[in-house]
Amino acid sequence: xxxxxxxxxxxxPLAWLSKNNMLWINSTMYSLAISITCLPLMxxxxxxxxxxxxxxFSDSLSTPLLLLTVWLLPLMIMASQHHLSKEPxxxxxxxxxxxxxxxxxxxxxxxxxxxxxFYILFEAxxxxxxxxxxxxxxxxxxxxxxxxxxxxxxxxxxxxxVALVYTQASVGSLNxxxxxxxxxxxxxxxxxxALWLAYMxxxxxxxxxxxxxxxxxxxxxxxxxxxxxxxxxxxxxxGGYGMLRITVMLNPxxxxxxxxxxxxxxxxxxxxxxxxLRQTDLKSLIAYSSVSHMALVIMAIMIQSPWxxxxxxxxxxxxxxxxxxxxxxxxxxxxxxxSRTMILARGLQMILPLMAAWWLLASLMNLALxxxxxxxxxxxxxxxxxxxxxxxxxxxxxxxxxxxxYSLYMLITTQRGKYTYxxxxxxxxxxxxxxxxxxxLTPLLLLMVKPQIILGTLY
Amino acid sequence: xxxxxxxxxxxxTLPPTLDPAEYDISPETRKAQAERLAIRSRLKREYLLxxxxxxRHGLIEDPALARWTYARTANVYPNFRPTPKNSLLGxxxxxxxxxxxxxxxxxxxxxxxxxxxxxxxxxxNNISY
Numbered sequence: 001x002x003x004x005x006x007x008x009x010x011x012x013p014l015a016w017l018s019k020n021n022m023l024w025i026n027s028t029m030y031s032l033a034i035s036i037t038c039l040p041l042m043x044x045x046x047x048x049x050x051x052x053x054x055x056x057f058s059d060s061l062s063t064p065l066l067l068l069t070v071w072l073l074p075l076m077i078m079a080s081q082h083h084l085s086k087e088p089x090x091x092x093x094x095x096x097x098x099x100x101x102x103x104x105x106x107x108x109x110x111x112x113x114x115x116x117x118f119y120i121l122f123e124a125x126x127x128x129x130x131x132x133x134x135x136x137x138x139x140x141x142x143x144x145x146x147x148x149x150x151x152x153x154x155x156x157x158x159x160x161x162v163a164l165v166y167t168q169a170s171v172g173s174l175n176x177x178x179x180x181x182x183x184x185x186x187x188x189x190x191x192x193x194a195l196w197l198a199y200m201x202x203x204x205x206x207x208x209x210x211x212x213x214x215x216x217x218x219x220x221x222x223x224x225x226x227x228x229x230x231x232x233x234x235x236x237x238x239g240g241y242g243m244l245r246i247t248v249m250l251n252p253x254x255x256x257x258x259x260x261x262x263x264x265x266x267x268x269x270x271x272x273x274x275x276x277l278r279q280t281d282l283k284s285l286i287a288y289s290s291v292s293h294m295a296l297v298i299m300a301i302m303i304q305s306p307w308x309x310x311x312x313x314x315x316x317x318x319x320x321x322x323x324x325x326x327x328x329x330x331x332x333x334x335x336x337x338x339s340r341t342m343i344l345a346r347g348l349q350m351i352l353p354l355m356a357a358w359w360l361l362a363s364l365m366n367l368a369l370x371x372x373x374x375x376x377x378x379x380x381x382x383x384x385x386x387x388x389x390x391x392x393x394x395x396x397x398x399x400x401x402x403x404x405x406y407s408l409y410m411l412i413t414t415q416r417g418k419y420t421y422x423x424x425x426x427x428x429x430x431x432x433x434x435x436x437x438x439x440x441l442t443p444l445l446l447l448m449v450k451p452q453i454i455l456g457t458l459y
Numbered sequence: 460x461x462x463x464x465x466x467x468x469x470x471x472t473l474p475p476t477l478d479p480a481e482y483d484i485s486p487e488t489r490k491a492q493a494e495r496l497a498i499r500s501r502l503k504r505e506y507l508l509x510x511x512x513x514x515r516h517g518l519i520e521d522p523a524l525a526r527w528t529y530a531r532t533a534n535v536y537p538n539f540r541p542t543p544k545n546s547l548l549g550x551x552x553x554x555x556x557x558x559x560x561x562x563x564x565x566x567x568x569x570x571x572x573x574x575x576x577x578x579x580x581x582x583x584n585n586i587s588y
Contacts, residue, residue: 141533259561259564259565260557260561262564263557263560263561263564264557266560267556267557267560271552271553280527280528280531280532281528281531281532284532305588306587306588307587307588337518338518339524339528340528341524341528344524384588387588388568389564389567389568389571390567391563391564391567392564395560
């Protein structure tokens with residue numbers, strides 16, 4: 001793992017010591033090179049995990065998420081070039097430092113063996129993200145957004161610390177490989193429900209669950225593009241990853257404790273999808289669609305069947321790439337019109353046809369078109385939920401329809417129709433932007449061919 | 460020769476010059492039309508002043524659109540006041556369904572569990588589930 005972590009840390013001196021005209025080129029190219037060093041982790045043997053040391057390991061669940069993380073750093077750097085172009089050089093270098101620091105923490109989080117290390121890095125990822133949102137965001141609401149983001153996540157994860165320390169004291173070890181064999185006491189007391197809640201609430205807030213999702217639209221909308229990308233693509237998946245790791249040791253309390261969260265997720269995904277249909281702000285629409293997709297992941301993890309775990313991991317990777325791509329597309333609109341209002345930049349298909357192609361593909365992926373990996377995730381989750389209870393198909397079906405509705409609504413509003421008379425002076429698409437979309441889309445399209453790698457540990 | 464009568468369609472509406480009702484419009488409607496024209500001309504004048512200004516470098520912003528988006532996105536809660544109607548709406552749409560679906564799913568699953576315990580449910584052996 002050090003072959004990835006050390007070069008990532010060394011990206012910080014690279015940023016500070018580069019010549020000013022080589023700054024973006026250096027950081028993008030070297031972070032792309034680092035993403036290649038992570039590829040050999042895919043060479044896993046059957047179900048086992050690759051235990052690299054006492055601290056780091058990687059198995060078929062953490063490897064796709066790790067690859068997503070390292071793939072995203074060059075994309076974030078590429079996306080930020082334009083909005084930082086007017087800032088002084090030290091600010092640019094500071095921004096790259098924040099991104100690299102976040103990247104390091106994320107790599108270590110996804111490959112952590114001990115749960116305490118996972119927790120410390122889970123909390124540590126909040127700090128660079130908060131700095132990125134509050135310092136480089138666009139509007140004055142970013143301060144409010146930063147506060148909501150920080151305090152919701154902190155309040156959710158403080159019980160997790162207590163629960164982890166208690167488990168360490170009572171069980172003796174929090175090594176992920178060992179706690180699978182922890183025998184639960186068969187007597188269920190109120191305390192075991194409280195322990196279950198303490199474990200899960202941190203990840204529920206992070207995912208986010210429908211009732212606790214208030215931080216997400218604010219943080220996603222007010223963050224700069226790199227912040228939005230990393231929030232949507234990876235930080236949400238931290239919650240999913242944590243839940244997937246912890247549910248192995250929480251049976252049998254899980255049988256009745258999951259009902260409230262399942263109901264919140266089932267109803268919440270329909271609610272948030274419906275809210276998407278009424279949004280004026282483009283980034284807000286994409287943020288609410290993230291909540292809706294993550295509600296599917298929460299449901300899948302709660303019902304704990306092999307298919308649902310496979311669907312959850314596939315959906316996490318697919319949504320990470322799709323959502324990040326949609327934010328990049330929204331940002332390309334924002335850089336041209338300096339407004340996030342959807343109706344302000346209509347009919348772009350006439351003016352920017354190649355960008356329209358990327359919009360089409362991203363919207364089609366978002367609505368889980370076959371044979372994309374989004375569909376694989378959604379289909380597995382839907383089928384597993386159907387076997388959990390036949391009636392859930394009603395709610396899931398409604399959600400799939402509404403997802404298609406708002407994705408197409410977003411596509412049609414921004415691309416089709418007559419363009420507004422004042423957008424004749426829009427700059428054509430930069431090669432950098434087209435490369436960015438292509439780099440987002442290539443993994444999505446290639447994974448269609450071999451989805452086994454993102455299906456997680458139970459494939 | 461007689462010209463064929465103009466028939467309006469969905470994409471080609473009847474112009475006011477061919478509309479006989481145009482001559483019967485009341486003074487109030489005329490006054491309203493004049494006021495709307497005044498607002499439109501003022502906005503168009505402001506836009507053209509900015510558009511043709513040689514020293515302008517950036518985008519022309521519509522303040523009405525900015526106010527509208529601000530009101531729809533960021534200014535909702537400060538103007539919210541709990542009333543019986545919207546509390547009822549919140550309860551029926553936000554909280555009620557949670558309990559409703561909980562009872563629906565619980566009864567369905569308990570019924571299935573009872574059938575399984577009695578051995579009456581047809582549980583073929585699935586490889587993947």
